[in-house]
Amino acid sequence: MPRMRQEKSQIHLSRNTCRMGGDKIYMGPLRGFTERPFRDAYAEFFSGVDVVLAPFIPLVTVDYINPSRLRDILPNNERIPLIPQVIGNSASQIIQMAEVLKSYAYEEINWNLGCPMPKITKKKRGSGLLLYPEEIHTLLSQVFENIDIRFSLKTRTGFQDTSLFSELADVFCQFPLASLTVHTRTGSQMYSGTADKEFLLPYLEKFSNTELIYNGDIFSVEDFETLKNLMPSISSWMIGRGLIRNPFLGEEIKTGEKKFNRNRFFSFHKMLNENVAKTSTSEKTHLNRMKGYWTQFRFLFNDRETIKNRILRAQSVKDFLVAAEEIIKNSGLQEH
Template sequence: MSLLTRHLPTNRPALVLAPMQDITDLPFWRVIHHYGDPDLYYTEYFRVHVDSRPERHILRSIDENPSGQPVIAQMIGQDIPALVRTAIALQKHNVVGIDLNLGCPAPIVCRKNAGGGLLRHPEQIDAILAALRPVISIAFTVKTRIGYDSPDEFDRLLEIFTRHPIDALTVHGRTVREMYKPVLHYDRIKQAVAAMPCPVFANGNVLDIPQAEHSLAVTGAAGLMLGRGVIRNPWLFRQLRAHHAGEPVPHPTRRELREYIDRLYRETWLPEYQDHDHVAKMKKYLNYVGLGLDADDAFLRDMRLARLPEDFFAVCDKHLLRDDVAFAPNI
């Protein structure tokens, strides 16, 4: 039996917060805790190489976890001794599992044969999994894309994953080359569900309840890992729970979305920030919040011009306080 199973709900699909570097950090966890926790948090990835040590600011997410919900620490790298050393070190903290990132598509990461770049080297993945499993006494999970260049590569990758006793597999249904294009290969996630003896989480293209229902229905996944959808709509975990339980689903308004942005601004502020630095950081979140907010992308267009806090909040007020309707009508 998977070592992760006891940390997952038994009466509905699991809801998992995706790791997004420099986005889903401790301040964001605090915000999500206010609106509705996932069943499982994944940390941002710990960069692992010959001279690395676990980054303190990511360790704080574990040690100061505001929710009490279980946490999995994610690693990214390709040096086996360093990965082993880091996995051992991370188990000294309050985590229920260690995850290996095989999905990050960032070119700078792939050039180092880490993250999604490792998908070009299945034999190295095989060796890494073989080395890590014996030193991880808690759950050992993998987050992967379905290939580097082609979805056809997933057959070979899945053959490797099934040979190792991992406790969960998260499948982002795109190749590295596809980045975040609209296409999602649900058939490959379904293939993993059929082949793996452990829970499989579907990742990608879930911004609302209908998309969540579709992903679960066509893949048979044990749960959903959500990233961009939760940044856009921090009520999403709560909405999905209510929907599954047959309870009334909350429909937040644009005014409540404006309050979410206020809370996010307060939580992510650091004393060393200059005003323009903080606005720049907030834009990383607002790029997701603005998805589908208006048909002509006027909110995002205006937001890109904001440099100072007064400009930033003026844009928010202009677009979010003009009426009090639901901001996500598809929910």
């Protein structure tokens, strides 16, 4: 392979920045992106992430949970600590899954109260359940009476608006949550608009006895710097799309140095492609999954639309890999 240009530069951090000390970075769950093929490649080539929250497992009523439903999190041997996440609205199903996960040596289960997808929310799951604080309270009461592993949850600021969050916060504070992640968008926002960076300010004292994890629009060191200066008492941060767009971001936040390296990204991309190939049922599925990653990878480079169109034009995995290698080797870099 031809030698690729390497870039290394210092990221400017203002003098009054609250820098990463004992802060913790979580990789957020993104279905179609952060499944095991990505996680394994990420762990091989990057650092900076302390914990990974796996994409959710849908809960169902069954007498026996087939291990095939858990294939993304089995075996439990990943290099970065992994927390399985579930989605549903049944306490008995959560309790059953907690027992199964414990049998596979998992020590924590996370409940998804944030998914904004309409096919989920219309079933009163994910952020759709945020309209019903009393039902959430009842479910949590039953769960905490019947599980003996740690229990955390990930939520949004509400479903249609934020009017119920104060009531939801009162509910959450009644239980010994291992952590509480708040994505500071409503469910109805999906991923549009911007996250409300100041939303949690009135709740910092209320959640002072819980590991409070901020989530939403951390795409750069500057984004992190702004949030850390705004909320220095928060020491846990969840990054989703930001780590797909720039897998170096965790390292950049923790070191203050720009870390992009073409050779390293190329090697990561090669392993990711191999992992995706092994878990795809056809070349078309393989190709579409890799094209999906490039909806985010393109943000590393200049001329994003040209890159997007070039990737989308690929009709085979071979054509795709030729285009991807050329982009990685030669495209100008976006400033982060």
